[in-house]
Amino acid sequence: MDEKKITPLEFEKPLAMLAQQIEALEKQLGTGLTPELENDLHRLNQQYDQLKKSIYSNLRGIDHLALARHPQRPYTRDYIVRWDPQWVEMHGDRQGSDDPAMVSGLLRIFEFNVIVIGTQKGRTIREKQHCNFGMPQPEGYRKALRLFRHAEKFGLPIVNLIDTPGAYPGLSAEEHNQAEAIAVNLRELSGLTVPVISIITGEGGSGGALAIGVANRILMLEHSVYSVISPEGCASILWRSADKVAEACQAMKMTAREIRELGVADEVVSEPLCGAQHDYDFTASQLKEAIGRHLRDLSKLTPKELKKDRLNKFRKLGAFIEGEVKPMGIA
Amino acid sequence: MQRIEQIADPYTFVELDAGLSSADPLGFVDSEPYPKRLVEATRKSGLTESIVTGTCTINKAPLALGVMDFGHFGGSMGSVVGEKVARLIEHALAKRIALCIISSSGGARMQEGILSLMQLAKTSAVLQEFHDQGLLYLSVLTEPTYGGVTASFAMLGDVIIAEPGARVGFAGRRVIEQTIRQKLPADFQTAEYLLAHGQVDMVIERARLKDTLSNLIEFHQHPNHSNPSIPDESNGKKGQALSTR
Numbered sequence: 001m002d003e004k005k006i007t008p009l010e011f012e013k014p015l016a017m018l019a020q021q022i023e024a025l026e027k028q029l030g031t032g033l034t035p036e037l038e039n040d041l042h043r044l045n046q047q048y049d050q051l052k053k054s055i056y057s058n059l060r061g062i063d064h065l066a067l068a069r070h071p072q073r074p075y076t077r078d079y080i081v082r083w084d085p086q087w088v089e090m091h092g093d094r095q096g097s098d099d100p101a102m103v104s105g106l107l108r109i110f111e112f113n114v115i116v117i118g119t120q121k122g123r124t125i126r127e128k129q130h131c132n133f134g135m136p137q138p139e140g141y142r143k144a145l146r147l148f149r150h151a152e153k154f155g156l157p158i159v160n161l162i163d164t165p166g167a168y169p170g171l172s173a174e175e176h177n178q179a180e181a182i183a184v185n186l187r188e189l190s191g192l193t194v195p196v197i198s199i200i201t202g203e204g205g206s207g208g209a210l211a212i213g214v215a216n217r218i219l220m221l222e223h224s225v226y227s228v229i230s231p232e233g234c235a236s237i238l239w240r241s242a243d244k245v246a247e248a249c250q251a252m253k254m255t256a257r258e259i260r261e262l263g264v265a266d267e268v269v270s271e272p273l274c275g276a277q278h279d280y281d282f283t284a285s286q287l288k289e290a291i292g293r294h295l296r297d298l299s300k301l302t303p304k305e306l307k308k309d310r311l312n313k314f315r316k317l318g319a320f321i322e323g324e325v326k327p328m329g330i331a
Numbered sequence: 332m333q334r335i336e337q338i339a340d341p342y343t344f345v346e347l348d349a350g351l352s353s354a355d356p357l358g359f360v361d362s363e364p365y366p367k368r369l370v371e372a373t374r375k376s377g378l379t380e381s382i383v384t385g386t387c388t389i390n391k392a393p394l395a396l397g398v399m400d401f402g403h404f405g406g407s408m409g410s411v412v413g414e415k416v417a418r419l420i421e422h423a424l425a426k427r428i429a430l431c432i433i434s435s436s437g438g439a440r441m442q443e444g445i446l447s448l449m450q451l452a453k454t455s456a457v458l459q460e461f462h463d464q465g466l467l468y469l470s471v472l473t474e475p476t477y478g479g480v481t482a483s484f485a486m487l488g489d490v491i492i493a494e495p496g497a498r499v500g501f502a503g504r505r506v507i508e509q510t511i512r513q514k515l516p517a518d519f520q521t522a523e524y525l526l527a528h529g530q531v532d533m534v535i536e537r538a539r540l541k542d543t544l545s546n547l548i549e550f551h552q553h554p555n556h557s558n559p560s561i562p563d564e565s566n567g568k569k570g571q572a573l574s575t576r
Contacts, residue, residue, distance in 0.1 A: 213452075
């Protein structure tokens with residue numbers, strides 16, 4: 001992507017201002033070269049690099065959130081087309097719908113034929129509306145389910161790409177049983193005997209994300225986030241103020257590193273220095289390398305072992321205290 | 332707990348995993364620290380967590396039973412609820428007995444963050460094994476059941492029963508109204524609405540729940556049984572029971 005066209009985020013503004021100063025100075029340099037100007041330019045460029053490193057090594061949860069939601073961040077289709085330009089798209093839930101918020105297809109990734117399923121946000125206003133801003137309907141989850149079964153039938157590994165604010169909270173979605181669509185996916189994913197890798201590329205929006213997130217390996221891009229509720233929702237419920245989003249982000253520990261520390265994510269995949277929006281190709285190849293590596297690892301397991309590995313991964317998630325038994329007196 | 336008394340045969344309920352209590356894995360503080368909220372919740376409800384699990388008999392049939400309580404921390408599911416549900420299912424699997432979970436919940440517990448979300452996957456994964464073994468899981472949806480509980484074990488029953496008027500859904504009414512900017516029908520997300528939209532098998536009032544559960548267990552555990560004994564709607568008489576145990 002053209003560097004100049006990337007929208008700076010709030011926390012990136014000091015960097016953007018410095019970049020403008022440098023640009024202005026470079027223009028001056030064009031009209032007459034002096035040693036002072038050259039020095040100033042050199043100094044400014046150094047400052048710029050230092051500021052960049054400093055900002056990006058001190059990101060708060062809310063900064064990662066802004067990057068995860070950056071309007072120019074790569075989406076599922078951007079990755080798919082880079083991994084396999086010849087990919088074959090698969091459409092429909094076979095029951096009357098083809099949810100544009102859920103993309104699926106057949107891909108070749110290195111030596112593997114894989115089924116790729118992912119949520120899709122839209123780029124233009126029209127696309128966004130068409131894709132419900134990346135929030136799948138029950139039909140989208142049932143489309144994913146159809147492809148899970150397809151993968152299982154043919155012994156094909158599954159790669160799920162997750163970038164969604166959550167499952168769509170609409171009237172028709174509730175009528176068509178959004179909750180059941182998610183629940184069934186959770187159960188069915190657990191029973192598969194093929195390798196499953198889920199990658200959070202942007203926002204991991206709660207149950208809507210988990211419905212394609214029950215995997216043998218969970219990867220997260222460096223600036224992606226994963227949470228049980230949006231930080232806005234959490235702030236308004238627990239802090240009773242929509243302004244407390246930064247506090248909610250921090251408390252919920254939703255960044256990729258924190259999710260890995262909590263034992264949920266298996267790997268954090270690095271992005272280009274200022275975020276994936278600056279280099280689609282690099283980010284795609286980072287993910288492709290990680291996918292290849294994990295698929296090679298997982299191909300050492302038998303189908304039974306793959307199922308058991310996935311069950312064990314989720315069976316041991318949770319923090320609790322085993323106290324002494326205090327039985328209730330029930331007559 | 333009243334619910335347990337209404338369903339279990341007298342003196343048969345044995346609680347499981349009563350000693351499990353919540354930890355504070357995120358060190359969560361909003362306006363109060365999570366550990367303080369936990370103490371408050373127990374003081375208010377008298378329970379250690381939002382679900383009580385155990386075994387009992389129901390009209391002499393063995394049953395693994397879990398009962399959630401909205402009065403404890405809004406029935407929210409954190410690690411302990413997820414672990415208790417998982418262990419209850421594993422127990423039912425090991426003993427090859429029927430399973431019944433009575434749900435009531437505002438959803439996943441925010442204070443345990445991503446670990447609460449993972450309980451959806453954990454409970455559903457253990458249910459997958461149970462399901463694979465051809466064992467019976469009866470899910471009862473009570474007022475209110477929302478969010479992560481609905482989107483996991485509550486909607487995975489072989490038979491799903493809702494109580495009259497109970498509100499059950501994934502997203503809350505207000506969130507939906509804000510999203511679609513339309514007013515929703517008055518009966519939206521009620522048991523009757525769910526029934527009309529094909530989401531539950533039946534709507535059964537509390538007084539008839541025990542017999543309904545018991546008859547379903549009997550029916551499914553005797554596949555050669557030709558006459559299912561479900562209480563008659565109009566006069567409350569039972570159909571004829573032909574089974575021999």
